[in-house]
Amino acid sequence: MRRLSIACLLTFWAASVVQAADVGVFPVVGTNLSEGESAAIGQLIASAYAVQSHQSVLGPQDLAASVQRTASERDSARELGLPQYIHVEAVRLTTRIALHVRLHNIHGSVLYEVRDTALSLDDMPVLSERIAAALLRRTPVEYTRGIDNVTGREARGQNRLFLEKIFGARFALVAPFAKHLERQASLLFQFDARLEQRDYFLELGAGFWLPSATNSPEAIAGFVAHIGGSYYLTHTSVSPYIGIGVSPRVFFGDYTGPGFAANAHIGVMFLREASTRLYAEIRVDQNLVMVRREAVYDGNGTTQPAHNMLPTEGSFAVGLGF
Secondary structure: OOHHHHHHHHHHHHHHOOOOOOOOEEEEEOOOHHHHHHHHHHHHHHHHHHHHOOOOEEEEHHHHHHHHHHOHHHHHHHHOOOOOEEEEEEEEEOOOEEEEEEEEEEOEEEEEHHHHEEHHHHHHHHHHHHHHHHHHOOHHHHOOOOOOOOHHHHHHHOOOOOOEEEEEEEEEEEEEEEEOEOOEOOOOOOOOEEEEOOOOEEEEEEEEEEEEOOOOOOOOOEEEEEEEEEEEEEOOOEEEEEEEEEEEEEEEEEEEEEEEEEEEEEEEEEOOOOOOEEEEEEEEEOOOEEEEEEEEEEOOEEEEEEEEEEOOEEEEEEEEOO
C-alpha cells in the first residue's frame, strides 16, 4: 500500500511539473564526458530552445527521474505528456566534441536532427543557440550562423569576431552640380579597403574618374582618393551605416589642378558574417578647393568663358569586398 501511494504521488508530481511544458530535453548520452559536462550540455540546449521557441522547456534534471523509472525517453514523454522531446548524444574526441541532436514527437518519430562539432565546452553556449534554432526552423545548422554566434572553430577561419580586412572594388556613378556646370555624369572606379571592428570600420580608397562623354567640355576626370570612417547602426548580418570622410583628388582634362572635398555617406553592408561582402552606398562630396574650368569653344560659334567653381557631387556606389 505504501509503495502504491509513493507511485501515485510521483505520478501526480510529474504531471504537475510538466503540465505547462511543451518540450523536454532528456539527459545527454555522453561518451568520454563527465556527468557534469553532459549535464551542462543538456541544460544549455534546453535553455537555448526555450529562448528560441518561447515555449516551456524541461531540462535533463527535470526529466532524469522519469526516464530512469520508464527506461525509455518515448515512454517518459508519454507519461509526462510532452508533445515533443529532444535526444542529445555527445562524444568527446581528441580535439573536439561531436554532437548529434534529434527532435522527436510524442510517438518517438524523428521530426528533425542536426549534427555539429565543438572545439570545447566553451563553444556550447553559442552552439546550443544554433542547434536550437536549427531544430525549431527545421533548417541546417550552418544556416543559423549569425554575426554574434560563431564558434571557436569558425573563429580560426574567416569570421567577424575581430578586426577584419576587407579588400575589394567600388563602382560609382557621380553627378557634379555647380553654377556654370552642366550635369555631366562620370564613372568612378576605386580600389577599396575597409578595416572593420564590431561597430565601425575605417576606409581607404583610390581610383579614377572616367567621363561618360570624353569629348564634352563639361566632362570631369581625374584621380580620386578617399579616407573615411563609418558607424554601423545595427549589429546584424545586414547592417546600415553612416559615415564621413575626406577626398583628395587631382583633376585633368577639361578641369585641371588639385582638389580636396569633404563627404558624408549612408550605406548598407550585406553578409557581415561572411568572407565575401556586398554593399551599396549614397555619398555627397563637397569640394573645398576651387576647380577651374578653362575657356572652351563649344562648337556652336561661341566660347565658354573660364570659371572657378566648387562643385557638389552626388554619387551612388556599389562595392564588393573579400
